[in-house]
Amino acid sequence: MVGTGEPVMGSRRLAGLLASPEGPGPAYRHWAEAIGALILDGRVGLHVRLPAERELAAALGTSRTTVTAVYDLLRANGFARSRRGAGTWTALPEGRAPRAVRRLLGSDEAAIDLARAAPGIPEDVLAEALALAGPRLAEHARTPGYHPFGLPELRALVAERFTARGLATTPEQVLITSGAQHALTLVLGLLAGPGDRVMVENPSYPNALEAIRRARLRTVSVPVTDEGWDVEIVESTLRQVVPQLAYLIPDFHNPTGCLMPPEERARVLAAAARSGTWLVVDETMAELALDVAAPPPMASMAGAGQVVTIGSMSKTHWGGLRVGWVRASARLVRELAAQRVAVDMGGSVLDQLVALALLERSGGSLAERLSVLRERRAVLMAALGEQVPGWTWRVPPGGLSLWVDVGAPVASVLAERALGRGVRIESGGCFGTDPGVFEQRLRVPFSLPGEVLREAVQRLAGVLDGGAVVSAADRRVHWIA
Incomplete structure (x- = not known):
């Protein structure tokens, strides 16, 4: 059970993490969904006491009634719990896992895993x-x-x-x-x-x-x-x-x-x-x-x-x-x-x-591993150049992945749709210190075998063809709102 000694989220800090509501629907629903996403992403911790309704309303420049509706919806969806006279705390809904856990476990073990830049070990x-x-x-x-x-x-x-x-x-x-x-x-x-x-x-x-x-x-x-x-x-x-x-x-x-x-x-x-x-x-x-x-x-x-x-x-x-x-x-x-x-x-x-x-x-095995990684990096770059020539990157002198610029702020949408085609990949936003940054970036590891990397890139290219307006000349992405 949480108590008054738990950490408190300041109203101005929380408001700074919330973008202005855009698109159809009431503002309280947009803000409630945004806070839920911040909890799943780990940007707002669990069992953290949320600001008082009046304080958050002032920080957001809205009415207290709107913030009351935000908290009501958070409670209804399992992202918050309240105790009369003590306040409201963040929570995790039943059956939902934080993004940090999902990143490691994956939701589809049959998918090609480009979310984890880590090699296997030869048997x-x-x-x-x-x-x-x-x-x-x-x-x-x-x-x-x-x-x-x-x-x-x-x-x-x-x-x-x-x-x-x-x-x-x-x-x-x-x-x-x-x-x-x-x-x-x-x-x-x-x-x-x-x-x-x-x-x-x-x-x-x-x-x-x-x-x-x-x-x-x-x-x-x-x-x-x-x-x-x-x-x-x-x-x-x-x-x-x-x-x-x-x-x-x-x-x-x-x-x-x-x-x-x-x-x-x-x-x-x-x-x-x-x-x-x-x-x-x-x-x-x-x-x-x-x-x-x-x-x-x-x-x-x-x-x-x-x-x-x-x-x-x-x-x-x-x-x-x-x-x-x-x-x-x-x-x-x-x-x-x-x-x-x-x-x-x-x-x-x-x-x-x-x-x-x-x-x-x-000593000897490291040289072998580095040689394999160079080959896989070359395969990945060749596949990207062929399938999505509008994407760009700098060749890294080491490491396990490419930091790819996809040409438009669509990485999160692309990653979500890629899972439907059997590819797990992280958008650049997962690597940012603040929400909404690096949406033009994907981290694409080259730690998997070459044939798997070629298949993964082909599936990613299929995501673009299937869910975006793409120039036939260079597959530059222009997503439909």
Whole structure:
């Protein structure tokens, strides 16, 4: 049961998320549907107390009667619950899943999945790793099996890999986590508190943005375009806002694929040091260098700066392992481990032993994976060029996806109609820090086999032919209202 101690959504903040009603129908219905969508998207959290009717009416410039009708419809549809004299709280309707959950599960397992930019793992590679992990698991069976810092041998190997990349690291500076998302959640919980400002890129990784919102942190965004970062904006944001923390993906940025140049990294690090901001650097894509040399860790340039690096096996090996890590000072790792035991006490020993086996043999296998990704990227670009020549993109030097401009603000509609043709894909809006942005963009991964990518693009082209006015010359999209 919710109570008066729950978080409160300010009236001006909620009004800022709601666009002016457009199209047929009463205004209260448009606003109720918009609030429901914000709850499903995670932009308005669950069990958050909504503003008083009079306050929201003033912020929206409408009557209290209209807001009363909004709340009535939210309650009727299961998006809100009220208690007399205490207020109204957000809720999730029976049978509805938040977008963050739907993104992972999918509503149609038979559909081609372009919503998740993550590779599978060859069966023989996984079988070999399991065979190597078996004897080691028997040795661990005599122990209680709790390792809040992670298996010592895995911590040592991750530390060696950082050192080999140019960042001297000891095992005491590594915490093994249940994936990069778990790592980020632990870091947010330790280094920031409700109401603190966090600088994020726009666009950025949706699940990271979701974690930041659920920690009740206030985001301040800096743009990442096809050309990369505007470092002057980053510097001025750090100087003027002085955020407690900044979350960055400088290595083959998700979703744009951009790689931050060394000189820009140095400027960002210096600006963060001046403002006292913790930098959380997401390296989950760092090894996926397709056209350039893999970059050294950003923290290797930091000196004594406040830099935390997170990484995982999900993008380079297999997301099903749920193995990630934090690289930070030994003191901070101890504090993170103390916070971690309140959640899961330690990760799966078997998963960590499999991860250990995969990392031990990853030198040769990484080159093979990168070669496969280059081939799949080429197949995807060729298929897009043939089927939808009006779409444009920059070729990313690494990563797992293209950040495609479809030529018109129709990405959400296109993604919705694509599901009816058996393709799951995320619109660019899922990667934005604010509603309604990046509607001209689709993130199109190239992690699937070539023949599957060709079929997916053909189906997407069919969506355009079937639901839009399309120029026969170049398939530029002009949607019917």
